[in-house]
Amino acid sequence: MTLHVTRYRPELPQWPHDLPLRIAVLTDLHACLPWTGPAQFSAFCRQTNGLGADIILLLGDYVTGPRFSRPMDAAHWAAHLGTLSAPLGVHAILGNHDYDGYRRADLAHGPIEAERALIAAGIPVYINRAVRLDHAGRGFWLAGLGDQFAFAPKRDRRFARTDGVADLDGTLAQISTAEPVLLMAHEPDIFPDVPGRVALTLSGHTHGGQVKLFGKTPVVPSRYGSRYVYGHIVEEDRHLIVSSGLGYSGWPIRLGTKSEIVVIDLGGDRPI
Template sequence: MGFGVAGLAGAGTGGYALAESFGSNITRYQMTPPGWPQDLPVRLLVLSDLHACDPWMTAERIAGMVEQVNTLQPDCVLLLGDYVAGHSIGRFSKPVPHREWANALAGLKAPMGVHAVLGNHDWWEDWDVVRRRRGPTKAGIALQEAGITVHENTCVRLNKNGRHFWLAGLGDQWAFPSHRDGRRHFEGTDDLPGTLAQVSDDAPIIMMVHEPDIFASMPARVSLTLAGHTHGGQVRLFGYAPVVPSRFGQRYLYGHIVEDNRHMIVSGGLGCSAVPVRLGAPPEIVQIDLGTAQL
């Protein structure tokens, strides 16, 4: 994504947009999506799109968010990718070493664990990985060394009070960029059919993805899809985002999206891409309380 800082500042909004880039609101959802038992209360805390970099998203700032999350007593913490800034805001910042941001995330506490998927920038930061079209990625290694489970088209069956559900994590859909016919194309490591084939019973499924576009193909068997990537537009003017990194434009921009009784929540994320500016799309930690209200 690319935005003009000078243009924003010239409109008298630059200072506000920069200030809005810091902090972290808690956005709360209460729901019982289709297929989810009303007597299975599960609290999920979701962090997405950190884009760790100095000075905008330091390890110290991430550690502060970790403290926020832990005070909310989640059953499970889900990390939806783009832990690194990569080349996205290069001239405005410098990288945070992988060990530092990953060690900050290692402080997350949840009885059902901390689970992660990778995002496009976690692949793009290392062009040797992109060229050979396979991992491991530096971000993935850092997360695993910090004790965080990284899902790449895998599922795990989780239990609370004798009730079960499946947590699935999809590979990234934009891992391998290329140019053909004068246009940019993306190929991914994602395997939705292969991921769902690992589900061995009728317990409900939560699907973690980075890019929300896969939701157009998500079967109703999945109770809830969780996505990041869009930053909620990062810059939204009167609710409209001029730039959305999605082939569906505004359709999967942000928030609770329902199509054909299928449900997805798209997080606005925490960091920035292209420039360290947010306007009308403040950083957020997402809290989802499942089994607490009927949709």
């Protein structure tokens, strides 16, 4: 696996210039052997810790590797993620594959395994929750959306809104000041509903299409097709960054796409 660092410095209308923040984003790790096992996780974490990020965000899909893979114990992959370190901490949401094997009724019995493993490793997990963080003499809000397609039927590409546990309105209602907001949402499909109040939405899930042929991404797990498949997307002055992630889904191949860690610099004049 060739690992790239993709860097962005977006100009965000809702983010103040005098609030410099470097964000490192890891998503779609799909822990498994032999593709993204202990050696790969160690490399991911070591490289991320060397990027000088103020905050590290994990955007879900820690489990369920591709065909021809073996699962990695949750405590094992979470322990690797527990070695990540940044001044403002490491923060996580869950993805649709983290709910594989669960039914909605199972949520009544407590957190699912991926959430338990992350919490045990010292990483808070956000499911429709927002918190205020202090940084550089200012403050901002970090919001994490519950997964939108947690219980979507397999092979069903309609992705009905009722398939998940996302509550965008309830999440944003927890924000009690006018300070800027970062929103973590595993799937980018929520983006048309995100208000301009949110400075930046961060997503994964699509793997950048994983396979790109002649500039086209024929298979994208989104109700919007390739509209939000990858990169920095701006619609009506609202900003979204979608990472292609680190692991594999379906088949253990990438063609025309890269596994990546994403680094985003907001505000300030820090060189990239």
